[in-house]
Amino acid sequence: MAEKIEFFPLDATYKIDNGKAVIYLYGRTSDGRQISILDSNFEPYFYVIPKDGIDISEKLEKIRIENVNDVSFVAKTETVIKKFLGKEVFAIKVYTNLPSSVPVIKDVIKEWEAIESVHEYDIPFVRRYLIDKNITPLILHQAIGEFANQKSRVAVFKADNIEQVSSDTLHNPKVLAFDIETYSPFDLAIDAEKNPIIMLSFYGENFKKAFVWKRFKTDIDYIEFVDSESELIEKFKEVIESYKPDILTGYFSDGFDLPYIKTRADKYKIKLDIGLDYSELKVKSTRETTVTINGITHLDIFKFIKKVIGGVLETYSYDLNAVASELLGEKKHDVSLADLTNTWDNNHENLEKFCEYNLHDSLLTYNLAVKMLPTIIEMVKIVGIPIYDVNRMGFSQLVEWYIMKQAPQFNEIAPNKPSYDEVQQRRLNTYKGAFVYEPKPGFYKDIVVFDFRSLYPTILSSHNIGTDTINCACCEDIAKATPGDESEKHWFCAKRKGFIPTLIEDLISRRIRIKEIIKQENDEKFAFLDARQNSLKLLANSFYGYLGFFGARWYSIGCARSITAWGRFYIHKVIDKAQKEGFFVLYSDTDSVFLTLDGKSENEAKIFAESINSELPGIMELEYEGFYPSGIFVSAKLSPFGAKKKYALMSQQGTLKIKGFETVRRNWSLIAKDVQEKVLEIILRENDTKKALEYAKNVISDLRNKKIPIEMVVIRTQLQKDILDYAAKGPHVAVAQKLKNKGRSIGPGSIIKYVVTQGNDMIRNRSKLPEDVKEGEYDADYYINNQVIPSVERIFNVLGYKKEDLLEQKEQTKLEGFF
DNA sequence: GAGCATCGGGG
DNA sequence: GTGTACGATGCTC
Numbered sequence: 031m032a033e034k035i036e037f038f039p040l041d042a043t044y045k046i047d048n049g050k051a052v053i054y055l056y057g058r059t060s061d062g063r064q065i066s067i068l069d070s071n072f073e074p075y076f077y078v079i080p081k082d083g084i085d086i087s088e089k090l091e092k093i094r095i096e097n098v099n100d101v102s103f104v105a106k107t108e109t110v111i112k113k114f115l116g117k118e119v120f121a122i123k124v125y126t127n128l129p130s131s132v133p134v135i136k137d138v139i140k141e142w143e144a145i146e147s148v149h150e151y152d153i154p155f156v157r158r159y160l161i162d163k164n165i166t167p168l169i170l171h172q173a174i175g176e177f178a179n180q181k182s183r184v185a186v187f188k189a190d191n192i193e194q195v196s197s198d199t200l201h202n203p204k205v206l207a208f209d210i211e212t213y214s215p216f217d218l219a220i221d222a223e224k225n226p227i228i229m230l231s232f233y234g235e236n237f238k239k240a241f242v243w244k245r246f247k248t249d250i251d252y253i254e255f256v257d258s259e260s261e262l263i264e265k266f267k268e269v270i271e272s273y274k275p276d277i278l279t280g281y282f283s284d285g286f287d288l289p290y291i292k293t294r295a296d297k298y299k300i301k302l303d304i305g306l307d308y309s310e311l312k313v314k315s316t317r318e319t320t321v322t323i324n325g326i327t328h329l330d331i332f333k334f335i336k337k338v339i340g341g342v343l344e345t346y347s348y349d350l351n352a353v354a355s356e357l358l359g360e361k362k363h364d365v366s367l368a369d370l371t372n373t374w375d376n377n378h379e380n381l382e383k384f385c386e387y388n389l390h391d392s393l394l395t396y397n398l399a400v401k402m403l404p405t406i407i408e409m410v411k412i413v414g415i416p417i418y419d420v421n422r423m424g425f426s427q428l429v430e431w432y433i434m435k436q437a438p439q440f441n442e443i444a445p446n447k448p449s450y451d452e453v454q455q456r457r458l459n460t461y462k463g464a465f466v467y468e469p470k471p472g473f474y475k476d477i478v479v480f481d482f483r484s485l486y487p488t489i490l491s492s493h494n495i496g497t498d499t500i501n502c503a504c505c506e507d508i509a510k511a512t513p514g515d516e517s518e519k520h521w522f523c524a525k526r527k528g529f530i531p532t533l534i535e536d537l538i539s540r541r542i543r544i545k546e547i548i549k550q551e552n553d554e555k556f557a558f559l560d561a562r563q564n565s566l567k568l569l570a571n572s573f574y575g576y577l578g579f580f581g582a583r584w585y586s587i588g589c590a591r592s593i594t595a596w597g598r599f600y601i602h603k604v605i606d607k608a609q610k611e612g613f614f615v616l617y618s619d620t621d622s623v624f625l626t627l628d629g630k631s632e633n634e635a636k637i638f639a640e641s642i643n644s645e646l647p648g649i650m651e652l653e654y655e656g657f658y659p660s661g662i663f664v665s666a667k668l669s670p671f672g673a674k675k676k677y678a679l680m681s682q683q684g685t686l687k688i689k690g691f692e693t694v695r696r697n698w699s700l701i702a703k704d705v706q707e708k709v710l711e712i713i714l715r716e717n718d719t720k721k722a723l724e725y726a727k728n729v730i731s732d733l734r735n736k737k738i739p740i741e742m743v744v745i746r747t748q749l750q751k752d753i754l755d756y757a758a759k760g761p762h763v764a765v766a767q768k769l770k771n772k773g774r775s776i777g778p779g780s781i782i783k784y785v786v787t788q789g790n791d792m793i794r795n796r797s798k799l800p801e802d803v804k805e806g807e808y809d810a811d812y813y814i815n816n817q818v819i820p821s822v823e824r825i826f827n828v829l830g831y832k833k834e835d836l837l838e839q840k841e842q843t844k845l846e847g848f849f
Numbered sequence: 850g851a852g853c854a855t856c857g858g859g860g
Numbered sequence: 861g862t863g864t865a866c867g868a869t870g871c872t873c
Contacts, residue, residue, distance in 0.1 A: 074862065281858080281859075317866085792871090
């Protein structure tokens with residue numbers, strides 16, 4: 031007897047059962063229970079485009095490849111009329127017995143004489159399924175079928191049919207955040223093989239817990255003692271099993287916490303079988319490690335923040351403290367982690383504050399996840415891919431999968447990913463980027479700022495720029511060519527709308543509709559509507575970069591070039607007109623123009639914008655961004671995918687906005703890190719640039735006068751391979767050799783500490799072990815010019831100071847002697 | 850200036 | 861998993 035259930039899909043995987051692929055969807059039912067839905071009605075396939083439209087189905091159907099353990103064969107074929115880059119093609123849809131047979135068979139046939147090309151052979155089976163069955167994660171679906179008896183932590187339902195039934199969305203998945211602390215001597219590399227996990231904490235809604243395996247006196251009720259590391263790991267499993275989260279989240283948990291837990295669990299032969307199908311947590315280690323749990327979405331919130339919203343954050347670092355400060359207005363607890371090892375060994379009655387610290391990190395992670403969830407959820411709904419994948423995708427991937435999801439509805443076959451050689455070729459294709467009108471560095475008053483609203487997306491749409499409209503045969507004579515001095519001319523079809531322009535127009539108009547609704551909505555709905563319009567904007571803005579990205583399926587250098595060419599054309603138009611009308615143009619970058627009023631009124635500036643708008647095509651629009659009483663400008667740096675802004679504006683409220691400088695890395699000396707931190711603090715908190723400059727100058731003069739202790743000038747670098755394997759010998763390699771000569775065991779992973787001392791030789795020959803360096807022997811000039819100055823130079827540049835201002839010797843006279 | 854090496858996040 | 865990896869920066873040669 032068939033039953034109906036309603037559920038929100040969260041994640042999906044597939045397994046082979048009796049020689050057939052079965053999709054497992056995991057999610058929540060509409061009444062809040064976890065469930066897994068099985069669907070065995072989907073077959074793997076790919077496309078073949080034969081030469082000259084000759085049907086080779088019969089030949090394809092005979093393919094059968096037998097290996098030791100398995101067999102790959104073509105199950106059936108269908109002939110179809112599809113489109114490829116806008117052109118109609120005759121294609122054969124080749125079904126195989128298993129998903130894994132697709133690449134095997136594709137490799138066999140790709141060189142066949144009768145085949146023009148092979149397509150869509152590398153689409154992960156689950157994604158293919160979600161696209162073809164039109165299943166969007168997190169949206170309410172109905173399944174028809176029956177419950178099955180199968181080993182699982184949750185109910186299992188075998189579906190004959192699954193369909194979306196409404197636009198209801200799972201807005202409040204159950205989130206559980208966690209964090210570990212490990213035993214780690216602070217001047218050695220983190221080593222999961224050697225050092226145990228000593229603390230573990232969880233934070234969820236109405237739930238907090240901190241586990242630790244040494245006892246001490248405490249009144250804190252969320253602290254729970256266990257007796258060993260292995261018991262701690264068992265607690266990790268127990269909490270997850272009983273809390274039943276939809277989402278398990280950590281901060282850099284892909285790269286640290288979960289791989290660490292896995293390594294330790296392996297040591298004790300503990301199975302981390304927390305998957306809803308009792309499968310083990312899986313660590314996949316390639317360039318970027320990822321960790322998967324069947325049925326539980328593992329969200330590494332650090333990765334999402336860095337990849338997707340990093341661009342709009344002010345922070346110069348993505349560590350938890352900086353990110354939580356900016357997004358939540360809350361910091362990490364101020365305890366010294368370097369002290370934890372010692373406290374653990376010798377002082378364990380004082381561990382309480384570390385447990386609080388540990389729990390607080392889970393809390394911050396939880397709050398970050400909850401804060402980001404609306405944006406993540408909307409991105410998932412737009413792109414049509416589960417949270418787990420969206421979490422790990424960059425913008426080009428998000429755009430690509432958005433296009434992939436739409437392609438079947440336009441009957442389009444996807445182009446293939448470029449081969450290695452093709453990528454190398456494409457990397458050489460550079461093109462002119464945005465126009466930048468360099469400002470004269472300095473201080474200005476009465477600034478007004480104009481912005482083209484979504485410049486590149488609106489150009490793409492208004493000029494019908496796409497892979498299927500570029501240089502069409504039908505419009506060569508009538509279409510208007512791209513302006514500028516391009517080596518090659520491009521035009522775009524004037525008769526029919528392109529595939530990509532249609533997609534982007536859809537994104538833009540959906541966003542406009544939502545912004546209209548937001549104006550009338552209450553606060554409750556505001557949060558996710560705002561997240562939605564923001565996700566739409568992020569995605570639309572990424573199309574231009576995608577078209578010029580060397581790894582893109584729908585790569586088109588001509589489209590990318592045309593977009594920037596039109597961008598330069600329009601911004602020039604604004605600049606020329608502004609100058610004609612008597613405004614002073616002080617700075618322009620990509621899509622924005624900064625003018626000074628030069629005696630004119632703010633209203634005249636607004637009227638100017640209106641006159642520009644009356645001449646713009648399609649949905650293009652110049653917006654009046656705002657008025658600033660004062661500001662400082664520095665030159666902007668260009669990159670192929672857009673310009674990096676570098677300026678500071680003082681708003682009418684007196685707040686300072688600094689953009690475009692980066693910070694020092696871990697392998698810098700403490701003095702360099704220290705001075706940057708202090709300078710930023712003084713500028714941002716006290717708004718006192720003179721004081722910041724004085725501070726930096728004091729540090730420089732202390733360096734000159736050899737007042738800085740050796741430990742402040744130690745540089746630490748990790749050895750990546752054996753000393754002999756280095757072709758280029760950096761200072762740390764030279765010092766590592768010295769250590770080895772002293773009989774120390776040095777190898778890959780060792781952290782090499784060194785100090786650069788005075789002399790004229792190459793840096794590596796002047797690099798010594800800190801223990802061999804006498805007080806004051808360090809090379810003051812090196813630390814001033816290569817460490818301190820670079821770490822603060824950009825900051826001061828933005829504020830109008832020069833390197834020389836920093837190097838200027840301090841005046842001798844101070845009146846303090848008189849008092 | 851090309852080419853190689855390292856970092857990030859986490860403790 | 862029918863896949864795949866980045867982008868910026870410093871030092872040597």
